[in-house]
Amino acid sequence: MERLGYILSLLVALGGTLLSGAVFAGNAGDYSERKEAKAFIVEMVNKHQFDQAKLEKIIANAKKKQSILDAISRPAERTKTWQEYRPMFVNKTRIKRGVEFWNKNKDTLERAEKVYGVPAKIVVAIIGVETMYGRQGGSYRVIDALSTLAFDYPKRPLFKRELESYLIMTRQYKLDPLKIKGSYAGAMGYGQFIPSSYLSYAVDFDGDGLKDIWSNPVDAIGSVANYLHQHGWQKGELPVSRARVTGDHYQEYINKALQPELTLAELAVKGVLPASSDALPQESKAALFKYKGRLGAEFWLGFNNFYAVTRYNHSRLYAMSVIQLGNEVERVFEEKKS
Incomplete structure (x- = not known):
């Protein structure tokens, strides 16, 4: 979610002690008298020429939510194994609803694949993992989520930048900043874009003059596909392959990095070979993962397109769940066609 998952994975990568039920100074119901909020308002006025009085009213309406601080302290990517994580997203309900979503949006998914080169199954799977195909977009006001995290969370700078982007976004597109709802980390719409991602990657895929990722699956599909395209998805390339390992030299390369660094030829010397019978170029770069x-234990090789999915959420668990959900949805979709 540069979406929810993206933020959570960034926090994991940054390290440090996450908040759990901590209490911070300041009125939980009103940020208008907080010095951090006042300084932020001044910065927005000077940097982006916001109307100070209007911005003060917006920030005064933002509410601190302890449930947000509690929720962000326990992301599933950090606490669960693959055995526990996979069933959360690769299950009968998401597969069934994924097929329904694909059938309902078939033409749009085909067009997105032609324009951006991203397979329909991957776009469908991301929307399925993120929001159950739009059913679970989040119940928090984004202004509350981002203000709570910008002013009352240890990793404040990250969320302060997202609050800045949110206010720019709502002003630019004439949206009410007090009404938009999303996740506890401020991620929005079918694909759970955080505000900076919306500004950078959301597209008006139906040409109606709006970039509506909240209620328009056409724009949401185009935006997710564009996001992956902009982050390096290569048309026609495999994202992953099962791996076979021998000896002991491979162990130093397990789960070391999300980005592919060694070629298949180099990995072969370390005792790592693709289990697939598909002919894969020896110059292809891959990262080795153990689940x-x-x-x-499962061993997998993650290629460039696997890495592209991790730009959506910096987690190998997340990326694999997207790929496997997509494969299952595609399998059932094709079966029902025949």
Whole structure:
């Protein structure tokens, strides 16, 4: 979600102690008298020429939510194994609803694939993982989520930038900043874009003059596909391949980095080979991942397109769940066609 998941994964990457039920100084119901909020308002006026009186009213209406601070302290990507994480997203309900979403938006998904090169199954899976195909877009006001995290969370600078982007976004597109709802981390719409992602990657895919990722699946599909395209998705390339490992040299490369660094030829020397019979170019770069699955250890090679999915959420668990959900939705979709 540069969306919810993206923020959570950034926090994990940044390290440090996450907040859990902490209490901060300041009135929980009103940010108007907080020095941090006042300084932010002045910065927005000077940097972006906001009307100070209007911005003061917006910030005065923002509410601190302890439930947001509690929720962000326990992201699933940090606390769960693959065996626990996978069933949350690769399950009968998401597969069934994914097929329904695909059938309902077939033409749009085909057009997005032609324009951006991203397969329909990947776009469908991301929207499925993020919001159950638009059913779970979040119940928090974005102004509350981002203000709470910008002024009352240890990793404040990240969320202060998103609050800045949110206010720019709502002004630019004439949206009411007090009414838009999203996740506890300020992610919005079908694809759970955080405000900076909306400004950079949201598209008006139906040409009606709006970039509506909240209630328009056409714009949401185009925006998700554009996001992955802009982050390096390569048309026709595999995202992952099962791997076979021998010896001991491969162990130093397990889960070391999301970005592919070694070629298949180099990995072969370390005892790592693709399990697939598909002919893969030896110059292809891959990263080696180990997952704790239901039947034991699983080894996978993640290629460039796997890395592109992790730009949506910096988690190998998330990326694999997207890929496997997409494969399952595609399988059932094709079965029902025949």
